[in-house]
Amino acid sequence: MAGEVTAPDERPFVMLAMHMANELLTPGVAVGFIALSAAVLALASWQTRVRFDPARVPLMGVMGAFVFAAQMINFPVLPGTSGHLVGAVLLAILLGPHAATLVMASILIVQCLIFQDGGLLALGTNILNMGIIPCYLGYAVFVGVAGRQPRAGRLYAAVFVATMVGMVAGAAMVPLEVVLSGVAAVPLPQFLLIMIGLHLLVGLGEAIITFLVVGYLSKARPESLGLVGERLQPAGAGLSSGAVLASFLVVALLLGGVVSLFASQFPDALESRTSVEDAPGAAMVKPNENEIIVGVSELQERTAPLPDYKSTSFSGVVGTLITLSVVWLIGVSLRRRRQEPAEPARE
């Protein structure tokens, strides 16, 4: 599931996508990841050719279109915000990891070439983060947890864990790639925690909707779940509200952990600052009196958006939140504007 602000009858306006831009990468890192993704894709297409009935090749292409279309069916998350399926783990469960990776790669290429979501040179990282990792890792976890003929409870647990692990692991790659490039100077731990925290929430929605789709298909069209070699035969797929509650609880606990980890990043900075000011004699760190440094830090305090907070990680969090809300507001206003013009009449 990806968060977004949408108009009810328009193409979703994706807000929370994690498509990398070219400009956040250095040429070396970009080329490295393109080579890595290309190698995995070559492996995946070889495996697909070995395992897949050649008659299924059009099916794979049409599956890519299916994911695009399925992303148009949105469901409410917060007022004014709705989510849609991402689909990587669902595809991996339905088609197997090799074919699913190819389909996701083709989706990401089309998103890049037609919708300009993510740069041309960033395709390597994007295919890795949103295709290869969720598909392979998600599938491995799913098979590991679900076993042969899972009942509803176990199926839900498998989908839940697989989606979470796949999406969070993919999202966690973004900070690593950004820091590896070193274009944007972002502290790794904080960025990592933000991405993981956000994608725990995204993963929860994705897990529920993935399970509901798998459940629907196992009832309405059980043979469609057997496209991969091993046949998946879930026995009944009603979702008990207890299972959903339990997964909310798990996510809340995980989020709590992330938030407290995050919190532990900055109080020491704040405290040490105040203690030095309270007792100047006991200062461990001597203030640097160098002219340039003093000048720069004054300038910095004047230009900083949140000059009161000396702790950079705290102002970083606040700054990010402010940016996010500004972006969100822009999205909402775009949505309002988009709602007004009626769809042109069809001839």
Add this chain to the structure above:
Amino acid sequence: MHHHYIDRFAYQDSPIHRLDPRAKILGVLAYSVVLISLGRHELPAAWYAVFPAILLLWGGIPLWFVAKHTLIVSPFVVCLVVFSAIFDAEPVRVGASLTVRGGWVTASTVMIRFILGMAALIALASTTRFPELLKGLENLGVPRLLVTQLRFLYRYLFLLADQAMHLRQARRARDGGRGPLRWRWRSSAGLIGVLFVRTLEQAERTHLAMIARGYDGTIRLTRPLRFQDADWLFLAATAAYLILLRGGHALRGLAGV
């Protein structure tokens, strides 16, 4: 949903539209590489805007379209860049006497380059019809299976998107866009499931129809790609321009030493 919704400008005609897709792909790729090879505190000179500007203006692509698309895909980069600006306090000298926080320099250079890179990518996408773009990619060595896959995706994207819109409209007619959250999630999942089953059936029918028409794994374009003088000229001009841009930097660097 119709084709012209996203790539309507690709079906116009202009000298840029008539260029071979391979020439345009290579040009835009090289331009993007040059853009990201600039240092993180290095602002691109005004000359960097020339390449996308020529493609867009000569190709007849309205700039509001470029601006709108860039805005739509920018949130992630904007967030990251602001995040970076807050953390990066390293002082950087800009011009002769001005010293600024490094983060803000990085933020501006990344944003400027993002806009330029987007403009070039949009120029490529909206002056080249997608089937021809794919043919170009195939001839440049992208594996056949992946290209076939992309071709099917594109062909069925609009068909299935239409179906998804019908399903959505039907649901809206029944529930008026209201109802308990649980119910709406369940109905969304149901619609996605229905769409999946329809996709399977569609793929089956498509495959039969293709075999009936003699499909043997390759798709033939009625207009085969041919590299013409204009394409060589475009590539040569782009190469010279990019070398001048980067070389200019190197020369100035030498002069500085």
